[in-house]
Amino acid sequence: MTSQCSEHQQRIPRSFVGDLTAEEQRSLDMHLAACLPCSKEHQRYEETLSLLHSAGDEPIPRHFFVYPKERAANPWQLFRQMMPRWQAAAAGVAALLLLLGGATVSALQVRSDHGAWTVSFGRVATPASIDVAALKADILRAADENNRAAAMGWIQNLRTEITNSHRDLTQQQQYQLAAVLTSLETRINDRITATADDLRTGAQRSNAELYQAVSLQHEQDMNGVTARLDKVVETNETRARQTDDILDTLLQIANLNLKQPGDQK
Amino acid sequence: MPHVKCYWMESEEARDQTGRINGEMGTMWAQDRSLSAANDQVQEKAWVAASQRGDTLAFNRLVLKWERTVYNVSLRMLQDRDEATEATQEVFLSAFKNIRRFRQDSKFSTWLYRIAVNHCISRARRRPQGTHFSLDNVDQSVRPAEQLRVTETQDGDVLRAEDRSRVRAALAFLPPDQRAVIELKFFQEQTFEDIAAILHVPLSTIKSRLYAGLEILKVRLSARA
Numbered sequence: 001m002t003s004q005c006s007e008h009q010q011r012i013p014r015s016f017v018g019d020l021t022a023e024e025q026r027s028l029d030m031h032l033a034a035c036l037p038c039s040k041e042h043q044r045y046e047e048t049l050s051l052l053h054s055a056g057d058e059p060i061p062r063h064f065f066v067y068p069k070e071r072a073a074n075p076w077q078l079f080r081q082m083m084p085r086w087q088a089a090a091a092g093v094a095a096l097l098l099l100l101g102g103a104t105v106s107a108l109q110v111r112s113d114h115g116a117w118t119v120s121f122g123r124v125a126t127p128a129s130i131d132v133a134a135l136k137a138d139i140l141r142a143a144d145e146n147n148r149a150a151a152m153g154w155i156q157n158l159r160t161e162i163t164n165s166h167r168d169l170t171q172q173q174q175y176q177l178a179a180v181l182t183s184l185e186t187r188i189n190d191r192i193t194a195t196a197d198d199l200r201t202g203a204q205r206s207n208a209e210l211y212q213a214v215s216l217q218h219e220q221d222m223n224g225v226t227a228r229l230d231k232v233v234e235t236n237e238t239r240a241r242q243t244d245d246i247l248d249t250l251l252q253i254a255n256l257n258l259k260q261p262g263d264q265k
Numbered sequence: 266m267p268h269v270k271c272y273w274m275e276s277e278e279a280r281d282q283t284g285r286i287n288g289e290m291g292t293m294w295a296q297d298r299s300l301s302a303a304n305d306q307v308q309e310k311a312w313v314a315a316s317q318r319g320d321t322l323a324f325n326r327l328v329l330k331w332e333r334t335v336y337n338v339s340l341r342m343l344q345d346r347d348e349a350t351e352a353t354q355e356v357f358l359s360a361f362k363n364i365r366r367f368r369q370d371s372k373f374s375t376w377l378y379r380i381a382v383n384h385c386i387s388r389a390r391r392r393p394q395g396t397h398f399s400l401d402n403v404d405q406s407v408r409p410a411e412q413l414r415v416t417e418t419q420d421g422d423v424l425r426a427e428d429r430s431r432v433r434a435a436l437a438f439l440p441p442d443q444r445a446v447i448e449l450k451f452f453q454e455q456t457f458e459d460i461a462a463i464l465h466v467p468l469s470t471i472k473s474r475l476y477a478g479l480e481i482l483k484v485r486l487s488a489r490a
Contacts, residue, residue: 013479017450017457019472048483052451055432056425057337061346064332064354065325066361080365083318 004031005038012042016049313373316364324364327373328357334374334453335381341448342385344437352388356381371462378453379463382445389441435485443478446471 008031014020015028032039079090111118169177309330315323335356339349359380367376436444445464449455461468 013476017475019457044483044487045479048479048486049451051428051486052432052447052482054425055429057333057452058340058429060333060336060353061350063329064336064357065328066321066357068321 005035008032008035008038009041012038012045015042016045309373310369313364313367313369316361317367321361324361327360331374331377332357335377338378338381338448338453339385341433341436341452342382342441342444343388344433348388352381352385356384359384375455375459375463378449378455382449382463386441386445389444431486435482438481438485439478443474443481446474447478447482450475 008028011020011024011028015025020028032042079087082090108119309327312323312326316327332353336349336353339352339356340346343349343352356377360377363380367373436447439447442464446460449460449463450457455463457468457471460471464471
């Protein structure tokens with residue numbers, strides 16, 4: 001056994017699985033031809049692999065078919081097994097059902113009347129209660145509308161009458177009527193203007209009178225305030241004079257008291 | 266490759282003609298085989314597509330095609346017929362449940378091998394600590410009498426049954442990882458790249474596991490011989 005044997009014996013199993021380069025394979029073949037122990041090693045591998053290949057497969061004891069019930073049948077897995085088109089359709093139907101279910105549940109009502117339970121869907125019909133205020137308002141509104149309609153009818157009749165009477169007038173009468181109406185309108189305008197002037201004049205006059213009255217009152221008030229202030233000043237001066245007199249008197253008394261002990265010494 | 270013998274032609278010309286005929290027939294046979302393999306692939310893809318749409322019958326056609334392979338992978342990996350039967354059923358059930366996840370960018374067989382081998386490895390690892398398959402245990406579990414009866418009635422090949430028994434006994438000495446690589450390389454004839462893809466391990470690891478396993482097998486099988 002040479003020093004090269006170890007290296008070549010490592011290559012022997014690799015040679016059986018085609019894991020050697022052409023050069024390595026050629027080198028191994030040359031070595032095997034010259035080295036008996038390595039050749040025997042090669043033969044042992046050959047026999048081992050031959051035995052592995054000859055072993056073959058055993059027949060199966062039974063078949064291993066699977067059945068649809070063995071597939072997990074929860075709704076999500078069923079959904080995942082669908083084709084994309086069917087998935088979209090199923091999702092749409094599910095959303096619709098969910099919407100309808102939600103609407104139904106939201107309108108579901110359970111009531112108890114005098115011990116009797118009632119389950120109902122949708123809007124419940126409530127008994128009508130009389131609202132007197134609303135009824136009054138309705139009646140008034142109806143009457144108002146009636147009155148307005150009557151007035152409109154009366155105005156319409158009046159207009160019709162005027163139109164009819166206007167149609168029967170002659171041209172000259174129509175001119176005279178227009179002149180009278182114009183004169184009437186002028187006089188009404190003059191009257192309105194005069195009234196407005198009277199009102200304006202009256203308002204100015206009343207403003208002046210009001211100003212004079214306010215000024216007079218203000219003057220009287222000012223005179224009263226001045227007189228009171230003068231009186232206060234006079235009173236204060238009188239009191240100040242009396243206070244000074246009292247102080248002078250007290251000082252004189254004090255001076256007298258101070259002089260008497262010194263004079264005695 | 267079929268061999269045509271023409272005993273009445275003894276001349277050199279006749280031998281040439283025989284060789285030519287053999288060559289032509291060999292080519293035809295090879296073409297026929299490749300056509301058949303291509304047809305098989307197309308058919309298998311159609312069954313896979315139908316299975317993904319929920320067609321159980323199509324999936325069971327796949328089961329019929331692959332059950333012998335999966336069962337024997339399980340048997341060599343687990344060394345026990347009952348456990349191998351259980352594992353095979355579980356492998357097909359798992360494939361059935363997950364068939365929609367299979368993208369047909371690889372072969373169905375690669376995907377199925379992945380499920381089977383990983384399932385067997387995890388089953389072997391789940392076994393209680395200290396459970397070791399000795400040669401005697403394997404021989405008892407194989408039950409030679411039953412083995413002979415089955416193979417005689419079905420194959421009529423007693424020697425092959427003995428070989429199988431010896432190989433399984435030797436395989437029992439390998440750790441599950443090495444056993445999986447030996448199984449895929451020598452029994453399922455997968456390439457190193459495919460094995461790496463099936464087991465999700467680097468190519469170098471696959472090779473080192475293979476040579477280590479082969480060394481153990483060589484020792485065990487030679488010793489028995």
